[in-house]
Amino acid sequence: MSRTWKVAAAQLGPVHLDTPREETLNRLIELLRSAALQGATLVVFPELAFTTFFARHLFDNPTCLNAFFEHDTNISEASSTKRLFEEAQRLCVDICVGYAEQTPEGRAFNSAIYYSAQLDQVVAKYRKVHIPGTREPHPDLAVINHLEKRYFEPGDLGFEAFRAPRSRQNADGEDDVIMGMLICNDRRWPEAWRCYGLQGVELILCGYNTPAYNPYFWGMSKLMSPEMARSTAVTQHKLVMQANSYMNSCFSIAAGKAGLEDGRYELIAGSCIVGPEGQILAEAVTADDEVVCAEIDLDECRPGKENIFNFAQHRRVEAYQRVVDQVGVTQAGPGNMKG
Amino acid sequence: MSRTWKVAAAQLGPVHLDTPREETLNRLIELLRSAALQGATLVVFPELAFTTFFARHLFDNPTCLNAFFEHDTNISEASSTKRLFEEAQRLCVDICVGYAEQTPEGRAFNSAIYYSAQLDQVVAKYRKVHIPGTREPHPDLAVINHLEKRYFEPGDLGFEAFRAPRSRQNADGEDDVIMGMLICNDRRWPEAWRCYGLQGVELILCGYNTPAYNPYFWGMSKLMSPEMARSTAVTQHKLVMQANSYMNSCFSIAAGKAGLEDGRYELIAGSCIVGPEGQILAEAVTADDEVVCAEIDLDECRPGKENIFNFAQHRRVEAYQRVVDQVGVTQAGPGNMKG
Numbered sequence: 001m002s003r004t005w006k007v008a009a010a011q012l013g014p015v016h017l018d019t020p021r022e023e024t025l026n027r028l029i030e031l032l033r034s035a036a037l038q039g040a041t042l043v044v045f046p047e048l049a050f051t052t053f054f055a056r057h058l059f060d061n062p063t064c065l066n067a068f069f070e071h072d073t074n075i076s077e078a079s080s081t082k083r084l085f086e087e088a089q090r091l092c093v094d095i096c097v098g099y100a101e102q103t104p105e106g107r108a109f110n111s112a113i114y115y116s117a118q119l120d121q122v123v124a125k126y127r128k129v130h131i132p133g134t135r136e137p138h139p140d141l142a143v144i145n146h147l148e149k150r151y152f153e154p155g156d157l158g159f160e161a162f163r164a165p166r167s168r169q170n171a172d173g174e175d176d177v178i179m180g181m182l183i184c185n186d187r188r189w190p191e192a193w194r195c196y197g198l199q200g201v202e203l204i205l206c207g208y209n210t211p212a213y214n215p216y217f218w219g220m221s222k223l224m225s226p227e228m229a230r231s232t233a234v235t236q237h238k239l240v241m242q243a244n245s246y247m248n249s250c251f252s253i254a255a256g257k258a259g260l261e262d263g264r265y266e267l268i269a270g271s272c273i274v275g276p277e278g279q280i281l282a283e284a285v286t287a288d289d290e291v292v293c294a295e296i297d298l299d300e301c302r303p304g305k306e307n308i309f310n311f312a313q314h315r316r317v318e319a320y321q322r323v324v325d326q327v328g329v330t331q332a333g334p335g336n337m338k339g
Numbered sequence: 340m341s342r343t344w345k346v347a348a349a350q351l352g353p354v355h356l357d358t359p360r361e362e363t364l365n366r367l368i369e370l371l372r373s374a375a376l377q378g379a380t381l382v383v384f385p386e387l388a389f390t391t392f393f394a395r396h397l398f399d400n401p402t403c404l405n406a407f408f409e410h411d412t413n414i415s416e417a418s419s420t421k422r423l424f425e426e427a428q429r430l431c432v433d434i435c436v437g438y439a440e441q442t443p444e445g446r447a448f449n450s451a452i453y454y455s456a457q458l459d460q461v462v463a464k465y466r467k468v469h470i471p472g473t474r475e476p477h478p479d480l481a482v483i484n485h486l487e488k489r490y491f492e493p494g495d496l497g498f499e500a501f502r503a504p505r506s507r508q509n510a511d512g513e514d515d516v517i518m519g520m521l522i523c524n525d526r527r528w529p530e531a532w533r534c535y536g537l538q539g540v541e542l543i544l545c546g547y548n549t550p551a552y553n554p555y556f557w558g559m560s561k562l563m564s565p566e567m568a569r570s571t572a573v574t575q576h577k578l579v580m581q582a583n584s585y586m587n588s589c590f591s592i593a594a595g596k597a598g599l600e601d602g603r604y605e606l607i608a609g610s611c612i613v614g615p616e617g618q619i620l621a622e623a624v625t626a627d628d629e630v631v632c633a634e635i636d637l638d639e640c641r642p643g644k645e646n647i648f649n650f651a652q653h654r655r656v657e658a659y660q661r662v663v664d665q666v667g668v669t670q671a672g673p674g675n676m677k678g
Binding site: 312 | 517667
């Protein structure tokens with residue numbers, strides 16, 4: 001039985017503070033249709049796909065802020081978003097999409113869900129664990145803020161891989177694909193990938209909004225030119241997608257925003273599909289709305305999982321305890337041969 | 340105070356089963372002198388630097404096997420190796436070098452030590468944790484074996500970072516560099532890097548012997564051509580060095596063996612020095628004895644450690660428990676929205 005799957009990343013060009021929701025939703029649906037026309041039956045959309053990346057702004061007015069969040073528990077049935085899911089159902093295409101989630105209790109998460117067209121339901125939800133940036137705005141008004149820690153709490157659902165059938169290919173469910181979701185900054189944390197790898201993950205889905213120039217956020221040298229900063233950010237994005245896919249013998253799909261949002265804040269684009277040997281299979285060539293497609297063969301995860309990255313044979317967890325015992329850095333001693 | 344340091348990877352061309360020990364030692368010393376002439380005061384040598392990569396062969400005769408091991412507890416004073424350390428002392432250059440270690444109790448490890456010229460002592464020892472390959476030879480005699488699991492037990496010293504002064508630059512020890520050692524396959528395991536990252540590591544030293552073509556070992560498709568396999572192996576080597584240096588905001592030095600060992604087993608070369616933004620600063624251009632030098636500024640680790648990879652601010656250890664609780668894979672469930 002073939003385990004090939006035609007999948008897509010739907011890169012989204014800029015969405016502005018005043019862009020009407022309907023307009024953005026229409027663009028997402030257009031991307032979905034375009035991917036389906038190319039034969040894709042899974043489409044991954046960016047983080048916070050329905051709005052601008054609002055966390056770069058400070059909102060004093062809670063009503064303004066609330067407009068960027070989804071308040072319905074089930075976004076596949078909410079009036080503001082359900083058209084996307086209805087179209088996915090009509091086209092028989094699975095989707096993974098990111099959104100700002102506000103729970104009935106008023107908690108706020110940076111979330112993503114996976115909708116299975118074959119099962120006609122949302123089968124998994126993920127809440128971003130690694131929230132970057134700061135809570136407080138920078139005192140220097142010239143600095144571009146990244147206030148995710150102000151607007152979102154760290155995800156409380158962990159890294160739970162899930163199974164879903166490939167739409168239109170596998171009615172009996174015997175050949176489900178094992179998938180996991182990450183959001184943006186999560187992709188830079190190897191612990192997140194490893195938690196999925198330890199569940200046999202075959203495909204990681206990751207939406208992102210990555211600023212092309214933000215020395216304060218990145219900790220880059222302030223002397224770096226915007227051009228150099230953008231190039232470095234794109235390289236580092238691909239580097240972590242490729243290396244972590246390789247080290248966990250899985251495919252991955254990264255779908256980002258692109259272009260100048262809110263008129264002046266550039267996002268890196270660079271949406272791509274990566275294979276389990278760390279190779280880039282397809283990548284975006286524009287900084288705007290664009291579908292990136294590839295046919296992947298999930299059985300290509302097996303050689304890595306069965307040999308060089310056969311965890312049961314090679315991992316030495318007795319040496320890894322620091323990874324969970326320590327949050328921050330403890331300083332190294334003078335060496336194990338002294339004294 | 341400047342924290343720049345001129346460092347070097349000493350790539351070593353092939354060493355054969357019948358190459359006399361003295362000849363190999365002379366080549367290591369020549370590389371050391373060449374690096375010192377270029378101003379380097381730290382030189383990293385490959386894994387198992389004094390011999391061929393003997394683990395590709397099956398030895399029935401223990402005497403033959405023993406000839407590849409160092410039996411002295413202190414290799415900086417052992418008759419077979421001390422000339423390298425004496426020269427390092429004379430040139431005032433630190434060295435990191437890999438060797439096959441047999442303990443007085445008869446235990447065997449794939450080890451590396453760090454010798455500080457300024458302190459005139461070995462300040463740290465590391466024993467390779469991730470031993471790849473198999474214990475038993477492959478029944479198909481045409482297959483290239485990788486019998487590390489037969490000849491070495493997993494290292495029992497963990498990932499303990501250590502501090503050492505930069506030779507000739509810092510007599511008072513107030514500005515020690517925080518370093519950690521890895522050996523070959525360890526560099527593909529992000530847990531290893533993270534354990535060092537959690538000790539504030541600034542520089543990772545990694546010797547390796549990586550086969551350019553070994554489909555059975557790598558789990559690569561047997562249909563892959565030798566040329567494609569070599570290119571993939573080099574790319575994956577650099578990928579893990581670059582991504583893990585970036586994700587831990589540290590420099591790294593990778594020193595490998597190169598060329599056709601024992602007349603027919605190709606090693607990948609590709610020795611390199613990598614910066615904390617994941618960039619390659621210098622890399623080998625030959626598949627033979629070659630010094631790769633770069634001046635690094637250790638303060639360039641700071642922006643990453645203080646911002647995007649500020650562990651204390653951003654790590655969420657409550658979500659990482661699987662990393663230590665599970666050795667191998669447990670299969671994923673159907674998703675967290677079902678049932």
